[in-house]
Amino acid sequence: MRVLGIEGTAWAASAALYDSERDDVVIQSDPYEPESGGIHPREAAEHMGEAIPRVVAAVLDHAETTADDDGTGPGIDAVAFSRGPGLGPCLRIVGTAARALAGALDVPLVGVNHMVAHLEVGRHRSGFDSPVCLNASGANAHLLGYRDGRYRVLGETMDTGVGNALDKFTRHVGWSHPGGPKIEAAAEDGEYVPLPYVVKGMDFSFSGIMSAAKDRYDDGHSVEDVCFSLQEHTFAMLTEVAERALSLTGTDELVLGGGVGQNARLREMLAEMCAARGAEFYAPEPRFLRDNAGMIAVLGAKMYAAGDTLPVAESAIDPNFRPDQVPVTWRDGEED
Ligand code: ATP
DSSP, X not given: OEEEEEEOSSSEEEEXXXXXXXXXXXXXXXXXXXXSSSOOHHHHHHHHHHHHHHHHHHHHHHHHHHSOSSSSOSOOOEEEEEEESSOHHHHHHHHHHHHHHHHHHTOOEEEEEHXXXXXXXHHHHHOOSSOEEEEEOSSOEEEEEEETTEEEEEEEXXXXXXXXXXXXXXXXXXXXXXXXXXXXXXXXXXXXXXXXXXXXXXXXXXXXXXXXXXXXXXXXXXXXXXXXXXXXXHHHHHHHHHHHHHHHHTXXXXXXXXXXXXXXXXXXXXXXXXXXXXXXXXXXXXHHHXXXXXXXXXXXXXXXXXXXXXXXXXXXXXXXOOGGGSOOOSSTTOOO
């Protein structure tokens, strides 16, 4: 089976081809990079309008060249797209592109939840059966676990996503977007400065830490020290809640999803915690952690195989699409 995926929830205009027989994923991405400030929804949507046709065309070319030579075209069985969550103006462009492409190829349309895709690509590549997933991305931070046909939100941020919080601090110090990689680099030369640490049961909060980090910087602490402490606090919070989720569910498998998962210190803390309790930890390679259409195509293929396709009339995007709204149709029929 071959599924073409399209992603464009915020910054990455991306298309991918997933070939399930070869277990091969080819991804073409074109990032939106704001000249100043953070992600501006209108500018991001303008980027999607220009870049989505380009990345889709590149993936279609690849599909043509790798299709069975039977003269029936690119050999695509379905088109999958990110329905949400994300920025409405960007999602509308992705939805329109996906509907048009599915119509032109005369194949079914599959509507994918972007956060469940972060989880499923980790589950797919790790071979884990039923892991807890920590999604640490720009706009989100939550723990997901499977129960009775849904991915339940076991714990989540009570305010901003973890990456957005890091990016807000770097904007304050005048660094360009995205801030996460710059914090990671600066933290290498930093030392500990006290900051708040906010975990409430299974939930957590980043906004107070961000305000305190800005204050510490304004009070004269070095940016390296504040970056070091920001990482230690926010990642320790995520690790604490991930451990609690493993403990409460009795699960011994953890997968990581989301762009902040590219951070080596976060992966180190999670790996150490899992090793200490005898659990297995898997972090996908970076191209599957940051926003990408590969994960949309991989989950799209699972949904398509389960008959979980969408009529065009019911394919509206949903900027607030939560992972626990998704009936998980694809796990029962999965091969071992
Ligand atoms: P979502 O999946 O919630 O839609 P998103 O659209 O913001 O997230 P992602 O690609 O998952 O996109 O994550 C982007 C975030 O990852 C940005 O906030 C960026 O600063 C952060 N990030 C990228 N690399 C690193 C890193 N090495 N360390 C920390 N954060 C990072």
